[in-house]
Amino acid sequence: xxxxxxxxxxxxxxxxxVRSRRFGTxxxxxxRVLTFPQGLIxxxxxxxxxxxxxxxxxxxxxxxxxxxxxxGFAVANPGELVAGYEPPLELxxxxxxxxxxxxxxxxxxxxxxDPSAMTVNLMAPVVVDTRTRAARQLVLEGSRLGxxxxxxxxxxxxxxxx
Amino acid sequence: MLVLTRKVGERIRIGxxxxxxxxxxxxxxxxxxxxxxxxxxxxxxxxxRLVQSQNDRSRLPDPDSMTSAANAWEAYVDGRRx
Numbered sequence: 001x002x003x004x005x006x007x008x009x010x011x012x013x014x015x016x017x018v019r020s021r022r023f024g025t026x027x028x029x030x031x032r033v034l035t036f037p038q039g040l041i042x043x044x045x046x047x048x049x050x051x052x053x054x055x056x057x058x059x060x061x062x063x064x065x066x067x068x069x070x071x072g073f074a075v076a077n078p079g080e081l082v083a084g085y086e087p088p089l090e091l092x093x094x095x096x097x098x099x100x101x102x103x104x105x106x107x108x109x110x111x112x113x114d115p116s117a118m119t120v121n122l123m124a125p126v127v128v129d130t131r132t133r134a135a136r137q138l139v140l141e142g143s144r145l146g147x148x149x150x151x152x153x154x155x156x157x158x159x160x161x162x
Numbered sequence: 163m164l165v166l167t168r169k170v171g172e173r174i175r176i177g178x179x180x181x182x183x184x185x186x187x188x189x190x191x192x193x194x195x196x197x198x199x200x201x202x203x204x205x206x207x208x209x210x211r212l213v214q215s216q217n218d219r220s221r222l223p224d225p226d227s228m229t230s231a232a233n234a235w236e237a238y239v240d241g242r243r244x
Contacts, residue, residue: 023225038203042214058232072222074231081235095200110220111227115234121220124213137217141209147216152238 018050020069023062026052033066034128034135041124041137046071049135051106060109063126075106081120081151082107088140092127095136104128110148119148 014030028050036047048066059080065071078085087105096103105127107120122145128135166174173183179199186193196204205213222228 022222037201040217041203041210042217054228054232057236059235060228060232062228073217073220074222074228097200108217108220109231110216111222111231115227115230116238118231118234121213121216124216137213139203139205139209139213141206147212152234 016050016066018064018066018069020064020072022070023064023072028052028066032133034133036135036137038136040126041139043068043071051075061106063106063108074109074111075126076109076120078105078107078120078122078125082122082149085122088125088138088143091138091140095138096127096129096134098129098131102130104130109151116152118151120151121147122149123147 015027016030016033017025017027019025032050034049034051036049039045039047040049043065046065046067049063050066052062052064054060054062054074059076060074061076063073063075078087089100089103089105092098092103092105093100105125107122107125110119110121112118122140123143124137124139124147126135126137168174168184170184170187173181175181180202181197183195183197184192185195198204
């Protein structure tokens, strides 16, 4: 397992210019584009994405579609957000046909209007072969991991206004 | 919708490389064996819908929601540190 932010960019070659009303305008090195051959589940037309840093210190990253510039997600390394998280490496390696040292894994974050209720989808992580940047959304049927794992402790007492 | 009748042990082939075999019929349940290449995704329908709807709910409406999540996370981490 590698940290994908380190592995998914080589800073060389052509760039792709993306213009999004929602997310602004940015340039993406062509060698950082992830390809989901079957699309993201429920978005079969969205097969090319890029993962970008959010801001220093943030565990979150953008995962933005290059096929639909208005489609974007927040993703994160679950190891940073979920204590004791164990990645489904065996399945990821088998489906990507990649050795573990070339597999990166992200979870998709769901951010409701109250961000403290944010959840991560542990049942369906995104895995990437960092050599080819081929990506796939796994579905861990039969595991106890759900699609809406609360990130912040659910019973956190409310802080008084200051 | 195509409707086929199969006996236990018989198969259906979909395209060149996907097969569905009826393994067992008992009570109201049918056990199926599916063989397909690794790039073909096979899900129970309800699981597919679950992930599809979660993905749909996860679409970022705007960049601010990302910032609000990062702020909430930072406040949470700071709070745990005391």
